[in-house]
Amino acid sequence: MRIGILTSGGDCPGINATIRGVCKTAINYYGMEVIGIHSGFQGLLTKEVELITDKSLSGLLNLGGTILGTSREKPFKKGGVVAENVNKPALIEQNIKEMGLDCIVCIGGNGTQKTAAKFAAMGLNIVSVPKTIDNDIWGTDFSFGFDSAVSIATDAIDRLHSTASAHKRVMVIEVMGHKAGWIALYSGMAGGGDVILVPEIPYNIKNIGEVILNRLKKGKPYSIVVVAEGIQTNGGKRAAEYIAQEIEYETGIETRETVLGYIQRGGSPTPFDRNLSTRMGGHATELIANRQFGRMVALRGDEISSVPLEEVAGKLKLVTEDHDLVIQGRRMGIGFG
Amino acid sequence: MRIGILTSGGDCPGINATIRGVCKTAINYYGMEVIGIHSGFQGLLTKEVELITDKSLSGLLNLGGTILGTSREKPFKKGGVVAENVNKPALIEQNIKEMGLDCIVCIGGNGTQKTAAKFAAMGLNIVSVPKTIDNDIWGTDFSFGFDSAVSIATDAIDRLHSTASAHKRVMVIEVMGHKAGWIALYSGMAGGGDVILVPEIPYNIKNIGEVILNRLKKGKPYSIVVVAEGIQTNGGKRAAEYIAQEIEYETGIETRETVLGYIQRGGSPTPFDRNLSTRMGGHATELIANRQFGRMVALRGDEISSVPLEEVAGKLKLVTEDHDLVIQGRRMGIGFG
Amino acid sequence: MRIGILTSGGDCPGINATIRGVCKTAINYYGMEVIGIHSGFQGLLTKEVELITDKSLSGLLNLGGTILGTSREKPFKKGGVVAENVNKPALIEQNIKEMGLDCIVCIGGNGTQKTAAKFAAMGLNIVSVPKTIDNDIWGTDFSFGFDSAVSIATDAIDRLHSTASAHKRVMVIEVMGHKAGWIALYSGMAGGGDVILVPEIPYNIKNIGEVILNRLKKGKPYSIVVVAEGIQTNGGKRAAEYIAQEIEYETGIETRETVLGYIQRGGSPTPFDRNLSTRMGGHATELIANRQFGRMVALRGDEISSVPLEEVAGKLKLVTEDHDLVIQGRRMGIGFG
Amino acid sequence: MRIGILTSGGDCPGINATIRGVCKTAINYYGMEVIGIHSGFQGLLTKEVELITDKSLSGLLNLGGTILGTSREKPFKKGGVVAENVNKPALIEQNIKEMGLDCIVCIGGNGTQKTAAKFAAMGLNIVSVPKTIDNDIWGTDFSFGFDSAVSIATDAIDRLHSTASAHKRVMVIEVMGHKAGWIALYSGMAGGGDVILVPEIPYNIKNIGEVILNRLKKGKPYSIVVVAEGIQTNGGKRAAEYIAQEIEYETGIETRETVLGYIQRGGSPTPFDRNLSTRMGGHATELIANRQFGRMVALRGDEISSVPLEEVAGKLKLVTEDHDLVIQGRRMGIGFG
Missing domain, CATH: 3.40.50.460 (Phosphofructokinase domain)
Known part of the structure; x- marks a missing residue:
């Protein structure tokens, strides 16, 4: 198999560790070929890509940022890096075919999950990993970067x-x-x-x-x-x-x-986030190997699993009054409002 | 209600934060009186205790160690801090009565949980919190100190x-x-x-x-x-x-x-451990308020709950071959044996 | 001898370590009595003071902030914590006499040094320690807090x-x-x-x-x-x-x-600043013991010495074009202007 | 000019920052060519070298270790990486000539300074930088790595x-x-x-x-x-x-x-050490540009200068009873012996 990987949205500690988790598992264990797509979805439009090898992955575990670069490019909005009249989703679909990619791993926040869900709905093979310091992605207990x-x-x-x-x-x-x-x-x-x-x-x-x-x-x-x-x-x-x-x-x-x-x-992720990134990245690759497309990797308790992208898209995970930390905080006299 | 609190076994980041969680909730929210017992179970034998006030709790959240002190005293082994012929469990039971304590909160590792279970079996009111950097206490996903x-x-x-x-x-x-x-x-x-x-x-x-x-x-x-x-x-x-x-x-x-x-x-706990300590401490007090004695506070997924002490005692939570991190590690080429 | 100590101006890592250095040396080595003056020069007006004992100094080495509190009170400006018509310098002189203080240690920044110089010029026994994260106090290579x-x-x-x-x-x-x-x-x-x-x-x-x-x-x-x-x-x-x-x-x-x-x-000082604070604090006490008043402690090379307050007051230590780091930076291509 | 650079002896935080300081100054400011010599003096025997470009220097400022590698190879002892009967100093002299190197920058500890002094005495163009966590190199107030x-x-x-x-x-x-x-x-x-x-x-x-x-x-x-x-x-x-x-x-x-x-x-140097490394590295290059060979870069007070290698070699900078920190420590009650 040959897979693509991209990172989209804002910077977040642990993106590089996730890339490493996805790619080491893909290359060393499943024998896949991995193509790194530059600057998020923009790279799927411009075909700015590179072959990821074991060497590309050295030193990534505790390195902040993303070696693939990122952007706020939104494939389902007109314009951006291409002309206004270009049908961006169609162009991306065609580019994926031309590059021979069997699946795209999208590492990103809520916007990325929405985009990924739309591509999945179009029939593209997509697997995503939740990435946000805000921890507001629905369907996972924690996202890497939050800790x-x-x-x-x-x-x-x-x-x-x-x-x-x-x-x-x-x-x-x-x-x-x-x-x-x-x-x-x-x-x-x-x-x-x-x-x-x-x-x-x-x-x-x-x-x-x-x-x-x-x-x-x-x-x-x-x-x-x-x-x-x-x-x-x-x-x-x-x-x-x-x-x-x-x-x-x-x-x-x-x-x-x-x-x-x-x-x-920015900067180096905590050990908690490094392990979460590694596990989530590895699980994304396992989903691909099992051809379980259209899913977002998720942490549930201490288990890594996944949820359908269509369930995630458009939802937010918010703080509620009955969250244990809020209740506990109020009991200790902390003012919440 | 009047409760006692003790910390037993080795040092571990987050003990003081747990004491703070228990006591702030007890004093501010439930209006309980809290007696700090010195040097673990030894203090239950010697009655070295102090009244905990709001002032005692200032600055504890990120302070390493335990303001109550700790020891390796084992109440169900003869000798130690008292004479060989003393019936230690009976003396402790009597001291608890004399001090008018309605419940004892025991913060400790596997040995402490075993001891706590025995006291609970004797009919004493006990609630415990799992404390270990080793993370090997059965019944909880994580113990504070591990992170x-x-x-x-x-x-x-x-x-x-x-x-x-x-x-x-x-x-x-x-x-x-x-x-x-x-x-x-x-x-x-x-x-x-x-x-x-x-x-x-x-x-x-x-x-x-x-x-x-x-x-x-x-x-x-x-x-x-x-x-x-x-x-x-x-x-x-x-x-x-x-x-x-x-x-x-x-x-x-x-x-x-x-x-x-x-x-x-030693030293200051991570934010993860501070929050885990605070939540576990607060939950211990809630268990007491609800008169749910004989239980150990536990983390399950992202929820704080509790398990019966009799289920915990004598068991160990160990690494297994099918743990996600081991499987993931092997796939990435890490040698495990 | 009986000495007073105060901390004035903005917060800065290492103030508590300096207080510890002054007081441990004064109490343990020189057998002096030390009076802690609250809230900077304000405490000299209001006589809010406390006796410093060995116990007061426990845990101060790596603790941020100042146990004495601080303020921006300026004794040579009218008003502030006292009525407009009060002659503040005279009141302070009288209070120092009433409290039987043989010398005041002033820990502070440029403003404090200026004030200290004025008091010294009035004939009061003053010794000062330079404290600023900005490192702009004239006469010392480095101030604690800067590192x-x-x-x-x-x-x-x-x-x-x-x-x-x-x-x-x-x-x-x-x-x-x-x-x-x-x-x-x-x-x-x-x-x-x-x-x-x-x-x-x-x-x-x-x-x-x-x-x-x-x-x-x-x-x-x-x-x-x-x-x-x-x-x-x-x-x-x-x-x-x-x-x-x-x-x-x-x-x-x-x-x-x-x-x-x-x-x-804010927060805990670096080891460099802890040692600088300890040494400067100790040297301040030595100056007092030797009755070398009217001086500011200073770091010159790796030696602790002191300079007359009148030389320091009103000057600033500024970055110059010929500072080694600027020259070196320019050679490496860094833009400075 | 074409210069060589090597790092010798044990690991120490700041070596890479020093390499960066030397090379950025040499390449960008003085227009020199820099050859990186691998594994300390061993690389001068085996001619394992690489051309250093601006790209090689990216990310070095806060990176632990040394991109050039190091070894404990001693050029004035027989054997090691070459046969027993090889005249190592002569071979190194010849290799330096063959590679067209106008000067060698040696970054190392006391052993390296001794070796550098011997090469300088042989008439080779040498400039050295003191590197040791132990801070025991004579002639400099501080070595990078110590902080x-x-x-x-x-x-x-x-x-x-x-x-x-x-x-x-x-x-x-x-x-x-x-x-x-x-x-x-x-x-x-x-x-x-x-x-x-x-x-x-x-x-x-x-x-x-x-x-x-x-x-x-x-x-x-x-x-x-x-x-x-x-x-x-x-x-x-x-x-x-x-x-x-x-x-x-x-x-x-x-x-x-x-x-x-x-x-x-190991690991990332403190800001203090990063700046010391940068300044010392830059000064080494300046010495070369001025053809001031046979010298070790040194920190004196807050000034970077240099000392003749022959003065440094064979000496140690040791703690003495009259060091300010020892005196201050004793006054505060610390036991030193």
């Missing part, structure tokens, strides 16, 4: 504690998460946040102020507030800035904000 | 790569794990080990030599070998020393060994 | 590389440094920045664009730009935002920015 | 604190340093060691026991003992093992040992 992002964010929150305490301030830190608050929830809990705001749980600034003032009464004149970038704010302000202003107004305590930004997306 | 130990070991393996490669050597690293090879398996896979030896899978030194010589033929004149301390060796030698000598003899390649030692047990 | 800040910033830059490369982007990262570009210079060089902008060296956006386009021509379609927050920009924009827009305009390459923020100031 | 080794060792000591405290134990940790105790001194001070033993300062086990028992009396029933591998022991035992047994015998407190081993030598 790394949480680890970076937690390390940052750890550092803010000392400054908050030295200056008797409130420190507001904004972490990634447009629609899903998983990074805020996990890093907020791991970093000892006093207030954690996620897009899924509406908040009331008065309640938040009370949590902070209660701490003051107990002799703790500082607090850490962890907010997801996607929480609702007034008038298009950044989450951190808005919340910091409101808290200062409510409590009268000096409040400072910081936005963690891109460092959550 | 941290794997993280430390992986970081060490990462460092050995550069030296192995610069000197064209084989580097053998011994990680913890007497009976269970989980740390070796997870850190070996995450660290890019070429050979991984665990107590559960018999090995043949000739096969291992072949894996290493095959790498040499492919232009990789260096290899990383990760061994658990509990693998079988000849004549009582340390695992690392024995394997290094045998590999050098088999392959003729210069081979050096290193034993990672105690640093796997 | 830690550089370490955090370098780690962040390392992570941005993978994202820049995966997306073929320019990533602009803004690090601290209002007037002095030391953090940008050291972390930019250690993190492999392609362009490094500091307040001391004027830049030309066309030249910067050229450096980036030259990399593109050499097959490197991504670049890392490290900027100090204090570089000149147009119309009050943040450094990172302004530079990112200009680069995108000049080069046509997608450019993203990130502001590292407060995490540069 | 990284201290950082790894300090991190390990940090972790041991929690275990020592939880179990009320003495933990003995052995770090590298055969003749020089710099790693033990710096990591011991940065890690909060209670006893620090270095080869240069004779110790008395009774005094050490007293330090530990004094801590016990003050309510600190645990201690951390940091020993260099090269301290004198009885009967050929490892330093850590011997000291642990003696302490347990003297104090009656349970004592455990751990040997840190090879992880001190």
Whole structure:
């Protein structure tokens, strides 16, 4: 068999480890040939590809980024890297045929899963791997990249504690998460946040102020507030800035904000993510060998399995009020809204 | 309610976070009184205890070790901290009554679970939390401390790569794990080990030599070998020393060994372990509030639940040939025996 | 002797280690009594103080922040924590007498050194220690906190590389440094920045664009730009935002920015900073024992010595074109302006 | 000009960064041609070399190990990689001529400096860079690799604190340093060691026991003992093992040992070491461009300069009783012997 592999969407720790998992299994165990497609779906349009050999895979396990490059190219939207009048899905189908690829492995986030599902529905052989620091892909307990992002964010929150305490301030830190608050929830809990705001749980600034003032009464004149970038704010302000202003107004305590930004997306994955990437990559290849196409690899408990792409596409996995960490956080006095 | 809490057995990242999880939930949410028992079961014999307040819990989330201290005291063996003729279980039962404790939370490893099960069988109110870097407690997918130990070991393996490669050597690293090879398996896979030896899978030194010589033929004149301390060796030698000598003899390649030692047990827990500790601690308190005694908190998939202590006691969770990571590792050419 | 100690200005890794160095030497070796003054110079006005004992110093070596608290209180400006008509320097002088303090150790940045010099000129016994992540205090080769800040910033830059490369982007990262570009210079060089902008060296956006386009021509379609927050920009924009827009305009390459923020100031100091703090703290106490007042502790080469406060006050140590790292950077093709 | 570059002796964080510093400066700024010599001096005998281009240098700044490989080959000892009767220095001289190399850059430790000095005395054009985690090369304040080794060792000591405290134990940790105790001194001070033993300062086990028992009396029933591998022991035992047994015998407190081993030598350098490597590498090239041969690059204060190789060869830089950190440590109650 000859398979193609591409990586699409934003950077995420563990993409290279996943590529390694897919390709080492394909080449060494199943004797497949692997073609690396450059810059996500764009490479399927332009046929920018390379042959992956064992040598290409050396040193990938703990290397951030993706050796294949990535892009935000959307094959089911007109234009982009090709002319407006080009039928992109048809061109991709033809290119796949011309390159003799029996299956495409798509490593990507929610957008990629949607695209992959459409290609699968067109009859193309597709297998996908969920990749996102946001952990919001439906159908898998965890996506690779999430543990790394949480680890970076937690390390940052750890550092803010000392400054908050030295200056008797409130420190507001904004972490990634447009629609899903998983990074805020996990890093907020791991970093000892006093207030954690996620897009899924509406908040009331008065309640938040009370949590902070209660701490003051107990002799703790500082607090850490962890907010997801996607929480609702007034008038298009950044989450951190808005919340910091409101808290200062409510409590009268000096409040400072910081936005963690891109460092959550890059660099070497944690051991947890390296193993998840390796296992998911290997499983993707096994699915292909078994001709189980149209599926996304998934983690369920401690088992790697898979789900049909059509079930995944268009859904989001969101934080809910009855998530164990939220319940536990509330019981410990953390303010969630 | 008034509950006691103790920590028993070896050091492990996340004990303090678990204490915090138990106590914050007990004090803030359920309004319980919590008594900290010093030095494991020894404190139940000597009544060395202290009242835990909200203040005692400050700064515990990311602090290594245990503020309660620990010991290897075994209440069902004679002697130890008391005279040989003392009936220790009876003394403990009496002390618990005298101190007015409605339940004891035991945080510990396999030995602790066995002891806890015996006390539960005697009719004492016991709830336990699984604590071990070895991850060998039956009934839970993961124990807190394991992710941290794997993280430390992986970081060490990462460092050995550069030296192995610069000197064209084989580097053998011994990680913890007497009976269970989980740390070796997870850190070996995450660290890019070429050979991984665990107590559960018999090995043949000739096969291992072949894996290493095959790498040499492919232009990789260096290899990383990760061994658990509990693998079988000849004549009582340390695992690392024995394997290094045998590999050098088999392959003729210069081979050096290193034993990672105690640093796997200490220091700040990873964010994964902090959250696992917090959730498990909180769930232990919930079990008490619901009067579900005689149970060990457990992680199943991404859910926190619990299992009867009598089911856990005396069992070990071991690496098996059909574990996904072993299968995946073999497919990628890693030598397991 | 009975001495007072205070920490003033912004948070900085190593303050607690310095307090420990001062106090352990004072208490254990010289048999002095040490009074900890709360919240910087504010505590000298309000007499919020505590007796420091050996126990207070436990665990301080690697702890971020300051156990004494800090503030931006300026004793030579009217108002603040006391009424407008209060003569603050006189009140402080009186309070020092009332508390029987033979000398005050001031740990702080440039502002603190200026204040300390004024008190010294008034005839008060003062010894100071330079504390700043910015490394801009005149008279010492390095201040504690700088190596830690550089370490955090370098780690962040390392992570941005993978994202820049995966997306073929320019990533602009803004690090601290209002007037002095030391953090940008050291972390930019250690993190492999392609362009490094500091307040001391004027830049030309066309030249910067050229450096980036030259990399593109050499097959490197991504670049890392490290900027100090204090570089000149147009119309009050943040450094990172302004530079990112200009680069995108000049080069046509997608450019993203990130502001590292407060995490540069907090958390555990590096081993380098812990030792520097310990040595500087100890030397401060030695100066007092020798009654060498009116001096700031300094690092010169690998020796700890001291300089008169009057020489330090009002000066800044800035990056110059002939600094070895700038010269070396230019020779390696890094754009500095 | 056409220059050769080789790396000799043990692995050390920062070698690749130094290679990068030398070569980028040589190629980009001075327009030199650079030949990489494989496996240290062995490559000068076998002529295993490669042309270094800008591409070879990509990603080297934070990569552990050496892309040129290393060996312990000693050109002034008979045999090794060539026949016993070969005049190795003469062969090397001839090979250098044949390859048209105007100068050789030797990156290595004390042994390498001695060899380099001999070649310089023969009239060969040599420039060297000091490389050692042990920091024992005479003539330079610091060698690259030392800060990284201290950082790894300090991190390990940090972790041991929690275990020592939880179990009320003495933990003995052995770090590298055969003749020089710099790693033990710096990591011991940065890690909060209670006893620090270095080869240069004779110790008395009774005094050490007293330090530990004094801590016990003050309510600190645990201690951390940091020993260099090269301290004198009885009967050929490892330093850590011997000291642990003696302490347990003297104090009656349970004592455990751990040997840190090879992880001190490998992996990514700290930012401090990256900048030191870059500066030293660049300065080596500058020396060549100025035809200042026969010199070793050195750090003096915060300045990069150089010293004649003949002054360096055969000397060692050792810890002395009057080193500021030793004096400061003693004042703080740390046991040094």
